[in-house]
Amino acid sequence: MRKRILFSIAGMMSTLLAMAEARFPKPDFTSGYEYPDITHGVPMEQFWNILDIVLLVAMMSVVVWAAYKKRSRAVIFSTSILSVGYFGFFRSGCVCSVGSLQNVTLAMTDPDYHLPWYVLLIFLLPIVFALLFGRVFCSGVCPLGALQELINVRNFRLSRAVSSALSMIPWIYLAFTILYAATRSQFLVCRLDPFIGIFRLGGDWGMIIFGVILLIMSVFIGRPFCQYLCPYGALLSVFSSLSWKKLEITQKSCINCALCDKSCPVDAIHQPQSSKTKESRSAGVRRIVLMSALLPLFTAACGILLHQHSDTLSRAHKDVYLYELVMAQQNDPDMEECIEVETFNAMGGNIDELKAKADKVKDDYAFYATLAGCLIGFVIGFKLLKWSLKRSRKTYEIDSARCTMCGKCFNYCPQNLTKK
Amino acid sequence: MDRRDFLRTCGAIFAGGVVLAAGGMLTTKTKGEEGDVFWQIDPFACTQCGRCETDCVLPVSAVKCFHANKVCGYCDLCGGYYRPSVKDLNTAAENQMCPTGAIQRKFVEEPYFEYTIDESLCNGCGKCVKGCTSFGNGSLFLQVLQDLCQQCNECQIARVCPSNAIQRVSYKDAYKLKDHA
Known part of the structure; x- marks a missing residue:
C-alpha cells in the first residue's frame, strides 16, 4: 500500500520566505540508493574574453594598415565580414564597446561595482586608436557598423540641415545613457540595441523590427545607426577629430573631380569652398564672441531643464517606481495588486525604508x-559655434570626426588609379 | 604652426591626458578574474513570479528548474510534480504541474520517488518551484543555466524581477545552489 504524505497546509505567503526548514525529513533509503550526481553547464571561459581583446586589437591594426598603407577597401570589407561573423553572430554581440560605456560609467559612480578588465579594454582601446588614427573601430571592427556597411548599396543624402539636426541625437542618447547607468536604473544601450536580436536570432520583437527597418534603411543611406544614433560613435568622433594621423583621400594632388564626395556613405568629405562674400574680420570675430557667449547659456539652460524634470526621469529606477506603485496602492485600496507590490508586501516590505531609498x-x-x-546644452552650443565658423578650402578633404574609414573614396579617386 | 594647428595640438594633448587619467583611474576598479560577472538567481529570494520564463532574451529562457536532491523529501505526493487537486498519483499529463513534462519521476523504494529535471524541456516557468516551495521542502528552485546564458551586460529578467533576486556573481561561485548551503 502506498503511503501518502499529506500536504502541509500553510499559507502561500508565509511559505515564500520560510524555505530553510524542511517540512519532510530526509528519507532513509534501505535499498542502497545514492543521490544522483548532477552537474550543470559551466560558463564561457576567460579564454574567449582574451580572444576578444586580441582580435579587437588585431582587427583595428589591420584596418589601420589597410587604410593608411595598403589603401584598400577590400581588406576593410573582409574585416567587416569577420567582425559580423565573430563579434556579431558567434559572440552574440555582448559585451560591445558601445555598451561598455555604461559599465565604465557605473564603475566610476558605484564603488561596489567591479569592472571586468576586458570590459575596460573593450572601452578604452577603440578610443586610443581613435586618438591615434581616427575611427578605425567603426570601420570594420564594430559588428553593428560592419553589418550596415556590408549591405550598403546606395547613398542617398539627407539635406545638410536635417542631417545636422539628427546628429544631435547620439549626444542626447549618450547623456541619457550616462544618466541611467550612473543612477543604476538601467543599461539603455543594451535595451535599445537594434541589431542584437538579429545576431542572436531572437529576442524582443520590437527591437528586432527596429533593427530590420534600420538595415533596410542602411541599404540606401550609409550607416544610419552610426550616423544618427550611436552614442559611442559620438564619443569617438571627438577623439577622432583630434587624431594624430589623418586619413587622406589620395596621396597625390586633388583634381577636384567630386567623385569621392559622391562615394562617401556618411557625408564625411568637405567640399572645397571659397567665401563668396568677403566678410570683414570684425564681423567674424563678433560672431565667434556671440556664439562663445551662447555656449554657457545653452549649457546652463539645458542643465536647469533636466534638473526640473529629474523626478519624472527617476521613475526609470526600480525603487522609485516601486515606491510610487506602493503609494498608489495605499491611496486606492481597490486597485488590483500588481506582482511588484504583492512581492513587496509578501517580503514584509518596510515603506519608510523604501521611501528613504527612493x-x-x-x-x-x-x-x-x-x-x-x-x-x-554644451554640445548644442559647441555645434552652433563650429557651424558658424567659415573656412575656405581648395580641395576635397576628409572630415575626420565623421569619417568611418570605409575606404570607398580610395577606389573612386581617379588619381589613385593612375600609376606613380 | 598656425593657430588652427596649435588649438588642435592642445586639444589632442588634453584628450590624451583625459584617456590616460580615466584609464588609470578605472584600472583600480578592475579586480582580475574576480571582477568577472555571471548572472545568478538567489534561490532564497526568488518568488516564482513567472517572469523568468517570459523576459529572457532567448526564445526559451536560460533559467531552468534545478533540483537539490539532498533537500528533497522524495514524497509520493509531490507538490512540485502534481497539481494541487490531483486525484490519482500517476504520471498522466493532466495530473502534472509541469506544462512541458520536464520533471521525471522514478520509483526508488517504498515510499520514495526520485524526481529529476530534463533541462532540455524546462522553460523556467517556475510552477513546480512554487508548488514545492509552498508544500514541500523547497528542493526545486530556479537558476540560470550558465552554458545557455548569454551573459547580457544587463540581464533583462533582472530588470523586471520583483524581488531583486537576480544578481551578478563571480566565476568561483558561478552557481548558487540549494544543497551547498
Missing part, C-alpha cells in the same frame, strides 16, 4: 540629470 535615488537623479542636461 529619496536617495531622486537626489542622485537631481545631480546626474543636471549633468546630462549640461552635456546636451
Whole structure:
C-alpha cells in the first residue's frame, strides 16, 4: 500500500520566505540508493574574453594598415565580414564597446561595482586608436557598423540641415545613457540595441523590427545607426577629430573631380569652398564672441531643464517606481495588486525604508540629470559655434570626426588609379 | 604652426591626458578574474513570479528548474510534480504541474520517488518551484543555466524581477545552489 504524505497546509505567503526548514525529513533509503550526481553547464571561459581583446586589437591594426598603407577597401570589407561573423553572430554581440560605456560609467559612480578588465579594454582601446588614427573601430571592427556597411548599396543624402539636426541625437542618447547607468536604473544601450536580436536570432520583437527597418534603411543611406544614433560613435568622433594621423583621400594632388564626395556613405568629405562674400574680420570675430557667449547659456539652460524634470526621469529606477506603485496602492485600496507590490508586501516590505531609498535615488537623479542636461546644452552650443565658423578650402578633404574609414573614396579617386 | 594647428595640438594633448587619467583611474576598479560577472538567481529570494520564463532574451529562457536532491523529501505526493487537486498519483499529463513534462519521476523504494529535471524541456516557468516551495521542502528552485546564458551586460529578467533576486556573481561561485548551503 502506498503511503501518502499529506500536504502541509500553510499559507502561500508565509511559505515564500520560510524555505530553510524542511517540512519532510530526509528519507532513509534501505535499498542502497545514492543521490544522483548532477552537474550543470559551466560558463564561457576567460579564454574567449582574451580572444576578444586580441582580435579587437588585431582587427583595428589591420584596418589601420589597410587604410593608411595598403589603401584598400577590400581588406576593410573582409574585416567587416569577420567582425559580423565573430563579434556579431558567434559572440552574440555582448559585451560591445558601445555598451561598455555604461559599465565604465557605473564603475566610476558605484564603488561596489567591479569592472571586468576586458570590459575596460573593450572601452578604452577603440578610443586610443581613435586618438591615434581616427575611427578605425567603426570601420570594420564594430559588428553593428560592419553589418550596415556590408549591405550598403546606395547613398542617398539627407539635406545638410536635417542631417545636422539628427546628429544631435547620439549626444542626447549618450547623456541619457550616462544618466541611467550612473543612477543604476538601467543599461539603455543594451535595451535599445537594434541589431542584437538579429545576431542572436531572437529576442524582443520590437527591437528586432527596429533593427530590420534600420538595415533596410542602411541599404540606401550609409550607416544610419552610426550616423544618427550611436552614442559611442559620438564619443569617438571627438577623439577622432583630434587624431594624430589623418586619413587622406589620395596621396597625390586633388583634381577636384567630386567623385569621392559622391562615394562617401556618411557625408564625411568637405567640399572645397571659397567665401563668396568677403566678410570683414570684425564681423567674424563678433560672431565667434556671440556664439562663445551662447555656449554657457545653452549649457546652463539645458542643465536647469533636466534638473526640473529629474523626478519624472527617476521613475526609470526600480525603487522609485516601486515606491510610487506602493503609494498608489495605499491611496486606492481597490486597485488590483500588481506582482511588484504583492512581492513587496509578501517580503514584509518596510515603506519608510523604501521611501528613504527612493529619496536617495531622486537626489542622485537631481545631480546626474543636471549633468546630462549640461552635456546636451554644451554640445548644442559647441555645434552652433563650429557651424558658424567659415573656412575656405581648395580641395576635397576628409572630415575626420565623421569619417568611418570605409575606404570607398580610395577606389573612386581617379588619381589613385593612375600609376606613380 | 598656425593657430588652427596649435588649438588642435592642445586639444589632442588634453584628450590624451583625459584617456590616460580615466584609464588609470578605472584600472583600480578592475579586480582580475574576480571582477568577472555571471548572472545568478538567489534561490532564497526568488518568488516564482513567472517572469523568468517570459523576459529572457532567448526564445526559451536560460533559467531552468534545478533540483537539490539532498533537500528533497522524495514524497509520493509531490507538490512540485502534481497539481494541487490531483486525484490519482500517476504520471498522466493532466495530473502534472509541469506544462512541458520536464520533471521525471522514478520509483526508488517504498515510499520514495526520485524526481529529476530534463533541462532540455524546462522553460523556467517556475510552477513546480512554487508548488514545492509552498508544500514541500523547497528542493526545486530556479537558476540560470550558465552554458545557455548569454551573459547580457544587463540581464533583462533582472530588470523586471520583483524581488531583486537576480544578481551578478563571480566565476568561483558561478552557481548558487540549494544543497551547498
